[in-house]
Amino acid sequence: MIDRKNARLLALAAMIVFISTVAVLLARQFNIGPERPAPDFRTFGPKTAPVQIYEYTDFSCPACRHAAGKIDEMMKIYGPGLRISFKHYPLMDIHPWSFHAAAYADCAGEQGKFKEYADLLFENQEKWAQSKEKPKEFEAYAAQLKLDWPKITACADSAETLRRLKLDIAEGDLKGVNATPTFFINGRRAVGGGQLVDQARKFDNILRAAKP
Amino acid sequence: MNGKTETTDIVGLLARLAVGGVLIYAGLMKALAPVEEFGYAIESYRVLNAQLSLWTAYVMPWIELWTGLLLAAGVFTRLNAVLSGLMLLGFEAMLGQAWLRGLPITSCGCFGSGGGNSIAREFTQNLVFLALSWIAARYGGYWSADKAAETL
Numbered sequence: 001m002i003d004r005k006n007a008r009l010l011a012l013a014a015m016i017v018f019i020s021t022v023a024v025l026l027a028r029q030f031n032i033g034p035e036r037p038a039p040d041f042r043t044f045g046p047k048t049a050p051v052q053i054y055e056y057t058d059f060s061c062p063a064c065r066h067a068a069g070k071i072d073e074m075m076k077i078y079g080p081g082l083r084i085s086f087k088h089y090p091l092m093d094i095h096p097w098s099f100h101a102a103a104y105a106d107c108a109g110e111q112g113k114f115k116e117y118a119d120l121l122f123e124n125q126e127k128w129a130q131s132k133e134k135p136k137e138f139e140a141y142a143a144q145l146k147l148d149w150p151k152i153t154a155c156a157d158s159a160e161t162l163r164r165l166k167l168d169i170a171e172g173d174l175k176g177v178n179a180t181p182t183f184f185i186n187g188r189r190a191v192g193g194g195q196l197v198d199q200a201r202k203f204d205n206i207l208r209a210a211k212p
Numbered sequence: 213m214n215g216k217t218e219t220t221d222i223v224g225l226l227a228r229l230a231v232g233g234v235l236i237y238a239g240l241m242k243a244l245a246p247v248e249e250f251g252y253a254i255e256s257y258r259v260l261n262a263q264l265s266l267w268t269a270y271v272m273p274w275i276e277l278w279t280g281l282l283l284a285a286g287v288f289t290r291l292n293a294v295l296s297g298l299m300l301l302g303f304e305a306m307l308g309q310a311w312l313r314g315l316p317i318t319s320c321g322c323f324g325s326g327g328g329n330s331i332a333r334e335f336t337q338n339l340v341f342l343a344l345s346w347i348a349a350r351y352g353g354y355w356s357a358d359k360a361a362e363t364l
Contacts, residue, residue: 008361013287017278024243024277033244034324163252170246 031175031187036167038085041109044075045083050206051186053084053196056172058180059102060095060129065122067181067193074200081207086118088165089172089180097128097135100156102165104138107155113145120144224351227344228283231296234341235280241324242273253321257306258313275299283348286356293349300342307335 002010027033035054037043055071057064071084088106090098101121108117120141121128128135142149155161172182183190183199190199200207242250251269255262276299283292303322310317311331320334353359 005361008364009287009357012285012357012361013282016281016285016287020277020281021274024240027244034241036245036249167246167249167252170248174246 028174029176031184031189035184036171038087038168039106039109039164041112041114042086042106043083044085044115046080047083049081049083050209051078051082051200051203053082053186053200054087054184055084056087056089056168056177056180056182058088058090058095058098059105059118059121060098060125061091061180062125063192064181065125067183067196068118068122070193070196078207081209086114087172088168089177089182090165090169091180095129097131099165100134100138101128103156103161104142104152106161106164107152108142108145108147110155111147111151113147116145117141117147220351221354224347225354225356227347228286228289228293228352228356231293231341231344231348232280232282232284235276235296235299236284237280238323239273239275239277239280242269242321243277245324249324250321253319256315256317256321257310258315259306259309283352286352286358286360289352289356289358290349293345293352297342297345297349300338300345304335304338304342307331307338311335 035052038054053071055067057067075082075084088102090102092099105114105117105121108114124137124141128137139149142152175182175184179191181192181196183196185196185199186203188199188202190196247266247269249269250273251262251266254260254265254268260268279292279295279299282288283296307320317331320331322334
């Protein structure tokens, strides 16, 4: 038989466990918590920028292509006020080659040309995204950018690359990302290019103040 | 209450809060990160296979968080201090074998993606917390829920 003191302590322990569990689950849902840094080659803008954007993107998604243009525009307008980090969130159920594209883009990034490779993937999305066989474009873009293709394929097959991509996807899942592109602008969620611009306007004053 | 008792009480309280605090922080950082991240960190110690590492990664952050909170609040202080000590011993075993085998571990996984120190530094740090757990188990009753429940 549990005595009165232990009964009180058990009730308190149960309360602490319950409240802390609910708090952590809510924090996950509302995206409170540390953001995993993206690799340097996928991050653009100064570390100290007042507005930090994380974009979960998929190279096969037309809305992501559209948003990429908006991001480039914002980078030009706001310059040092903005830092953008790309995270991969390939929707593999509907885009058969997006995981491969993400891996090749990262490996192009290892050779210093992530952005250039990503731009080519987005610009020519219709040519490869729904291809029945493995698209030849992946190699062609590497050649166009004078990248070492055998090195890229080895890198894309490596456990390290696979792990990095899986972690991006897992992080997106944890944050409740279910559509691309999803942005987190100083922690605030925006889905699609339209919401991105709307949210960015809220930081307009900060962004303009940061202009040189 | 004489002076000596008061000193040990305060040392016990501080030890309890220190161990509880570090466990809360470690548990939170991991519980708010993708489970795969901690799973990969555990896997890199080459003790558990991928599946077991992932299961451990699901469970461990919650145990750390709950134990830390209960210890800091002084609920079943001795039990939670012993549990903390056992966890720290487990971490020491993992770190120690990795150190001896010279495994190329870049992040110990101790505090999620917040990074970590070298294995040697983590090992030493854990030794300090292990000692603090013992102090908390022995003298951690001051300002605790355990004491409050006795007087209510």
